[in-house]
Amino acid sequence: MTAFEDRLRRAAARTEAALDAALPPVGEDGVGRLAAAMRHAALGGGKRLRGFLAIEAAALFDADPAGADRVAASVECLHAYSLVHDDLPCMDDDALRRGKPTVHVAWDEATAVLAGDALQTLAFELLVDPATHPDAAVRAELALALARASGVAGMVGGQVLDIAAETAGAPLDADAIAALQHLKTGALIGFAAEAGAILGRAAPEDRARLAGFARDLGAAFQIRDDLLDVEGDAEAAGKRLGKDAAAGKATFVSTLGVEGARARAAALADRAASALAPYGSRADALAAAAAYAVTRRA
Amino acid sequence: MTAFEDRLRRAAARTEAALDAALPPVGEDGVGRLAAAMRHAALGGGKRLRGFLAIEAAALFDADPAGADRVAASVECLHAYSLVHDDLPCMDDDALRRGKPTVHVAWDEATAVLAGDALQTLAFELLVDPATHPDAAVRAELALALARASGVAGMVGGQVLDIAAETAGAPLDADAIAALQHLKTGALIGFAAEAGAILGRAAPEDRARLAGFARDLGAAFQIRDDLLDVEGDAEAAGKRLGKDAAAGKATFVSTLGVEGARARAAALADRAASALAPYGSRADALAAAAAYAVTRRA
Numbered sequence: 001m002t003a004f005e006d007r008l009r010r011a012a013a014r015t016e017a018a019l020d021a022a023l024p025p026v027g028e029d030g031v032g033r034l035a036a037a038m039r040h041a042a043l044g045g046g047k048r049l050r051g052f053l054a055i056e057a058a059a060l061f062d063a064d065p066a067g068a069d070r071v072a073a074s075v076e077c078l079h080a081y082s083l084v085h086d087d088l089p090c091m092d093d094d095a096l097r098r099g100k101p102t103v104h105v106a107w108d109e110a111t112a113v114l115a116g117d118a119l120q121t122l123a124f125e126l127l128v129d130p131a132t133h134p135d136a137a138v139r140a141e142l143a144l145a146l147a148r149a150s151g152v153a154g155m156v157g158g159q160v161l162d163i164a165a166e167t168a169g170a171p172l173d174a175d176a177i178a179a180l181q182h183l184k185t186g187a188l189i190g191f192a193a194e195a196g197a198i199l200g201r202a203a204p205e206d207r208a209r210l211a212g213f214a215r216d217l218g219a220a221f222q223i224r225d226d227l228l229d230v231e232g233d234a235e236a237a238g239k240r241l242g243k244d245a246a247a248g249k250a251t252f253v254s255t256l257g258v259e260g261a262r263a264r265a266a267a268l269a270d271r272a273a274s275a276l277a278p279y280g281s282r283a284d285a286l287a288a289a290a291a292y293a294v295t296r297r298a
Numbered sequence: 299m300t301a302f303e304d305r306l307r308r309a310a311a312r313t314e315a316a317l318d319a320a321l322p323p324v325g326e327d328g329v330g331r332l333a334a335a336m337r338h339a340a341l342g343g344g345k346r347l348r349g350f351l352a353i354e355a356a357a358l359f360d361a362d363p364a365g366a367d368r369v370a371a372s373v374e375c376l377h378a379y380s381l382v383h384d385d386l387p388c389m390d391d392d393a394l395r396r397g398k399p400t401v402h403v404a405w406d407e408a409t410a411v412l413a414g415d416a417l418q419t420l421a422f423e424l425l426v427d428p429a430t431h432p433d434a435a436v437r438a439e440l441a442l443a444l445a446r447a448s449g450v451a452g453m454v455g456g457q458v459l460d461i462a463a464e465t466a467g468a469p470l471d472a473d474a475i476a477a478l479q480h481l482k483t484g485a486l487i488g489f490a491a492e493a494g495a496i497l498g499r500a501a502p503e504d505r506a507r508l509a510g511f512a513r514d515l516g517a518a519f520q521i522r523d524d525l526l527d528v529e530g531d532a533e534a535a536g537k538r539l540g541k542d543a544a545a546g547k548a549t550f551v552s553t554l555g556v557e558g559a560r561a562r563a564a565a566l567a568d569r570a571a572s573a574l575a576p577y578g579s580r581a582d583a584l585a586a587a588a589a590y591a592v593t594r595r596a
Contacts, residue, residue, distance in 0.1 A: 031458055034458045035450065038450075088408075091408050091411065113388060114458060121448055121449035124444075137435075152322045152329055152333065156332070159412060160331070
């Protein structure tokens with residue numbers, strides 16, 4: 001394990017602990033059953049890239065680590081809600097996620113809709129609770145930034161474009177794929193890093209810099225996912241592979257070819273790392289994430 | 299039209315205008331199509347009881363009317379999201395809502411899931427945007443109260459109990475129905491009135507008083523819905539009637555009988571109105587809502 005992977009793993013453990021503390025307790029009644037579905041969706045999986053970005057960006061601006069853990073949990077709740085709803089039969093109809101059955105398979109569709117709904121609510125609750133930051137201005141700013149990143153002008157807007165692309169006649173070109181991913185995954189990943197900066201009361205230009213860094217990182221990460229989708233192994237990925245090709249879905253790999261996609265990812269990772277130059281060695285962990293995004297095996 | 303009905307109608311018009319301003323614009327692309335579904339779900343229907351409560355409670359505590367309109371729009375967005383998701387085939391499978399086809403019927407299930415998701419996001423965005431109140435502490439407090447009222451400890455928790463009741467062996471008794479409705483509809487209705495008080499920087503005891511008033515009002519309103527479900531006419535209600543009986547669903551009418559349900563609703567409306575006594579004639583419009591709740595014809 002590299003030093004970076006160790007740091008990623010530690011941020012994931014902190015994020016996981018904050019999620020465990022924030023999620024409602026499992027029980028035998030209806031609400032306890034919904035809590036089990038929410039925990040199934042939110043806990044025990046994924047690299048926690050968003051949690052890592054929130055935690056490391058907060059550290060860069062000397063924010064309180066306990067607040068950073070709650071922000072990391074919030075963005076992972078929002079991400080988990082989007083995965084639960086994306087996996088529904090009426091959307092991507094996926095049975096496997098992070099190596100586990102999806103919520104509508106393990107429970108049922110109604111539970112998946114409601115668990116996703118409640119995870120979104122919890123994401124906002126975590127941000128505006130006074131435990132996250134003593135200054136309400138910081139809390140309100142965090143929630144406003146999350147809403148803008150995850151609503152129609154962000155993540156949900158990207159999801160809609162993704163669905164529209166499936167029914168369109170011609171496959172998307174590289175620019176259209178980039179625009180789609182900028183919304184669908186980039187906005188929330190950008191928020192994760194920006195949220196750490198907000199929590200550390202960073203200046204507006206630092207907030208924008210961190211958000212831009214993370215969007216480029218996220219785009220590089222996504223292209224690496226596309227490459228692993230055609231090259232990787234399903235066991236390591238914990239999800240069905242080759243599904244983009246099977247669905248005839250345009251990706252950077254289908255549009256630019258394997259080498260073209262690799263080059264694009266490398267350029268994005270370089271730009272991401274360069275954006276952190278003003279912070280010098282203090283931003284080493286974040287910069288290492290950019291390199292990791294394009295070299296990881298799963 | 300009574301003076302109260304006129305006041306209710308004016309609050310509804312203000313809520314509608316604030317929703318129209320807040321919702322994204324309709325367009326030919328994917329996001330514009332989602333915006334159309336969100337507008338279909340949120341605009342042009344309903345009594346706007348929640349908007350009325352927010353607006354009148356804000357007026358009682360001398361809050362800025364423009365902020366009150368945004369809070370009213372927020373709570374109606376949250377309510378609309380819950381209706382869109384409740385109407386889905388995997389939930390109540392309803393084809394008609396407010397006299398119009400439901401979102402999954404007029405569009406499709408994926409659009410209904412995403413429109414509901416985006417309406418929830420917009421509800422929080424409206425509250426934490428500086429346009430709602432200049433003091434971030436007020437904005438963060440509003441969002442925290444909405445999250446608590448609408449998540450697993452509130453509305454979604456009630457929805458889960460409702461689904462669990464359908465598959466349980468024995469029908470619910472009156473206490474269990476009251477507990478279910480307290481969460482499923484009472485929590486958000488209580489929030490609507492409390493939000494007006496928060497916006498007017500009311501004292502904690504006034505916030506609690508307004509929330510309690512509105513929960514009782516909402517419970518009375520709900521029983522009246524049950525009575526209209528067995529007695530009313532579908533055209534005036536704008537939705538399918540007799541569906542609770544057809545579904546074998548326990549209501550106060552099936553449990554206590556028509557007269558028993560009427561008496562319970564009247565007692566709740568009385569208690570709601572009494573709670574407002576400390577405010578004298580300044581709370582007349584809110585008190586009139588309690589009387590209206592149990593006498594309305596649709």
